[in-house]
Amino acid sequence: MSQDVQHCSFVLVADFDIDRGAQLTYQFPQPLGTDEGLLANLMLPDGAERQPTDWTVFFLNQTPFNTIKPPLAIESDEGRSAAEEGSNMLYGINLVRTKLDKTARRGAIVKAMAIVTRYPFVQIFKPVLLLALDDYFMNPSQDCLARLFDAVNAMDLSNMPVLTRYEKIIMRNTERQDVMIGRSFEDYTYADPGTAVQHPTSHTARPGHRPTNSGDSRVSFEDGLLMRNKKDREGNVRNGGGESYKSTSGMRSPTSPSEASFSLDGSAVWVGDESGLDQMGFVATASAASASSTSVSSVAGRGRRSTDASSSSSHGPYARGTDGAHSLAGASVTSAALKDSHFYHTAINYNEHLLPVKVPLSTFPEEVGEGSLTMLCTTFSPAITTMTGPLHPHLHTNGALTPPVIVLFNALITGKRIIFLGHHKLAENVSNHVLAACALGSGCGVVLRGFIKRAFPYATLINREEWETIPGYIAGVTNPIFETAGSWDLLCDIGTNRMVVSKEIHANHPASWSSSHPLMSRTGALKAESSIGSEEDVVRVQTKEGGSALKPELAGRPDSADNLFIEDVLGAIASHYSEAHVRAKFTEYVLRFVRIAARYEEDVLGSTSISWPTASYSEHPGEKPRLGSGAYFADDATCARDLAVNASRIEAWRRTECYKLFQADWKHVVATNPIQGFDLPHQLSRLRFAKSMSDGEAELIFRTIAENLHTYDQVTELLAWLPPHLHGLQPLSFGLFHQQEAVRELAVDLLNELRAYPIGVQFLQALNHFQRYAYVRQAYAKEQRLKDSNSLAIPQSAFMSRTPSNRSESSLGGG
Missing domain, CATH: 3.30.450 (Beta-Lactamase)
Structure with missing residues (x-):
């Protein structure tokens, strides 16, 4: 910057x-x-x-x-x-x-x-x-x-790295304090707020991501272990063979080299072995403090280290250049590891007071200030929130059982006027709720935008006539006069945990389509907007004692996707999961909504301008196989139900400025994404959720991803779609256990490509031991086959070059 x-x-x-x-x-x-x-x-x-x-x-x-x-x-x-x-x-x-x-x-x-x-x-x-x-x-x-x-x-941000979109997504989705540390160190060394001098960074010693993928520069933890195991086996054979050999830690291991290398009690845990990181000095600090890197901290905590020479300072994954340059790089990275790499650490010197400043590196424009989704979900949890007012199809996608936070989300994306009221509360409280609402509607800035543009974190009576004319405003107030004025569609009272839908909601936002809508006539599951909301339909819970029951289409389903989602979020909050984890869940929720909206457009309008067109994997004789694309659904029944539930809010969203902005964003993303030509999220969804998959589709998915994974930007895009809360690289690891050898080979190639980059190594470390063992065993076997084939080819060519008669015979034979 x-x-x-x-x-x-x-x-x-x-x-x-x-x-x-x-x-x-x-x-x-x-x-x-x-x-x-x-x-x-x-x-x-x-x-x-x-x-x-x-x-x-x-x-x-x-x-x-x-x-x-x-x-x-x-x-x-x-x-x-x-x-x-x-x-x-x-x-x-x-x-x-x-x-x-x-x-x-x-x-x-x-x-x-x-x-x-x-x-x-x-x-x-x-x-x-x-x-x-x-x-x-x-x-x-x-x-x-x-x-x-x-x-x-005067605050120095000159060396602060500007992360790409996918680097930001990777960083915000993990709690590892050393995430992207190679990328960050490539651009700057962390400044100590207590000193005004920064150590220069040697360009020849930068431990950043490799610009090339040459095999000879890819010496990492696993490579060292593979070479060590080969040497140990060769030594064992020379010493008589047949007997088990001992690992460097002195623990007896099985005769199988791959099993010996994976021994958790031995000196090597393959991808989880931290010898290469430990020599840089941050295993015991950053990695041990990272909640998501359990394998790293467990290994580092026991002090397990590799003694193989290939994992020394001259061959570590970050080492480049001379020994002196490496020492400087190691010292700088060690200093960096003491701080959370999610932030750029600098300082402000005011009146001889040096104030440390932590600048977040993964903030999107729709995320302003300190609005907390954890706070928002807690304030309006279903257990304590009182919902009043008429039901409206844009807001109540699950009838009377729609969770309050989902009602708020629906109001945000459909452009309703929203007020957060905090009578006798600090203005800071209402401001933070407004900012959290903007993060909620935008998917934490990752998916949608346009909410900050119509947000007023603290609004006053002075210019009320002006800000109330902004379509779909989101305002925070402390004066209760705004509630009685009624110039809003949804009132969220943070003091009394109330959520009130305006009695004029149907007049201000009338129903737009009827039961003759093609989607409803096809699914038979969605009632017309005009039939599911009137001023008399007040949100209430049906009691066991009886009383007036709601219409079936208004009552809602307790097991709806939205209700289960909110239960999951509240469960994570109750279990003290971090704000970053909660935000990752809402980002995934908004991404899913947009994908369903694209499928809805295809069904209703015939095409979509906000996502890949829907297609299934096709494989016909004489034709090239084609991957599927579009939103993934487990089955047709799930598809019909999701489209029916979302239809009302999708129709309303399509009439907002937010939708137009997303159209433009999608066009830009498709044109500029590092990975081009196929729907990557769809393929990963197939690997995660598909109940059955043909061998041809599995092979084509892995082949297509592997063929489009040659640059750092392509790697970060792939990893951004594999966040820890969705089990990281697990979908790709499934290929290691496929019945077809071709799929297993492609999975190994793909993971080998990830291993070439520090961020890829971090993701590989998050795999469980069984998955890592399968990967390294197959990678080792493939490497051995390549070495054996090369060793056979070289002597033959040398012999042929020394024997002219053989060359002529060979040529004759070839003829």
Whole structure:
């Protein structure tokens, strides 16, 4: 990232005057050219005087009424990173503080300070804002703003790597603290916040991913073990043979070389052996702290190390160049391992206070601030949430049993007006719920976009007429007057755990199609929109004592896919799974929704513009076999049910701006993906879920993937579709046990290709011991066959070159 980028665009200060109300006191380095009253009220939320500290988030350049008009160009487009190009959004993180003062009227002083930046990860500026606002309370002058502005812009992000889309997805889906450490170290060395000096990185010693796939440069843990086992066997034969040999740790092992190498009590655990990583010094730190690398920590914890020379510093998977260069690389990676590689570690020097800063590397533009999906699901869990209001087909995809979070998701993607109300709550609470809702609707920024553009984390009465005119707004408020005004479609009360659907929902969003719809007539499972919702259909739970029961189509099914999904998410939260894990589940959920929507378009409209067309694997005599594509369903009944359940919200989604943005994104992704020409997610779904598969299809899937896996970018795309929560490389490992030798060979080739890259090694380490043993045993056997064939070919050619008569006989024989 270029150092020319201004990390801080503006610094703002607002004060509360007892007579004039909220006032914008300072704008540095220049006036923003927008409504000062609006900014002041965004920075000083209602009830701020009753709270010692509060935080809010606001956006600029979002809509016409909050677009700034500075007379000077603060930042040029040339300095922006690739992730920021095309975006004019500015994000504000604001701190408001109330200090008691007996000399002041009403006994308190209320001031607020905000940093406006182009970065969505605004939370990194919280520590420096705390210091700066304290400084301003003691010395309320513009000099304080200038010091903050200069300090933030002096923060060094020049060496921060800009990850590709698929690198980000890999990083966010794993909790390994050493993930992508090779990729990160390739671009920079972690800076110690306690020192201003960075160690230079030798280009010849970079332990990054190999640009080529030459076999002689691929010496890793398993290669060393293979060579050692061969030497041990040869030595055993020379010493009489027939007897079992002993491993380097002195433990007796079976006579089979592959089994000996896999001995968990011995010195080698194949892919799980950490000798190559241990020599770089981070097995006992980063890997042991990684929750998802159990095999790594278990091996490192017992201190198992390989003694093979091929795993030494001169042959390790990251080693390049001279010994001195390797020492520098090893020291730098060791330093990097002490920190979580999910973040770029730097510092802000403010008033001689060196504040460490952790910049997240895998943030997407739709993820702003600290909105937590764990918090959102907990606030509106089915057990404590009260649902009221009429049922609507866009929102209640499972009738009265639709989980509250799914109702919220449906409202988000179908463009409904949503308000988060937090009466007597901190403005920070409602802001974080709004930001979490944006992450929910967008699939955590990975799938959809357009939610931040219509989000107002904290909204006020001052410009209510303006932000309420934004279609499908998502607003956070603390004033209960917004509930009585009724200018919303869905109200989410975070204080009382209520979710209310507006009584005017059917008038504002009428049913769009009838029972003559072709999908409904074909499936027979979906009722017409006009028949499943009226103002009298209030969400309620049928009791055992009896009472008025809901219509069958309104009651819902407790075992629906959405209900089971939310149960799974809440179970993960109850088991203390991380926020990253919860986000990965919702990303997968939104991806699935989009794929189903594409299939729906094909069935209803005849074609789709948001995904691969639906096709089954075909194999006909005289024709080249063709892989399948499109959304995968276990059977026709599941397909019909999923299409019927999703039809209403798909129809509503297709009329939103979010859908148009996704259309454009899909077109761009298809044109720029490293892996081209086939539907990779479909093939992986077939490997994961197919109940039966022909040998021809299995071979074609593995062959096609293997033939499209030659570059680092292609490897990262494949691994991005194999996240840990979906068992990582397990679908590919199935090929190792296929009945056809050709499929097993292709699976070995594919895993060998992954092994050439550090990130691929990390994924291989996550396989269980049985899968790793099968892989290494077959890889070893294949390598031996190649060596044996080469050893037979060379002497024969040498003999022929020395014997002219043989050459003539050979040529005659060939004729």
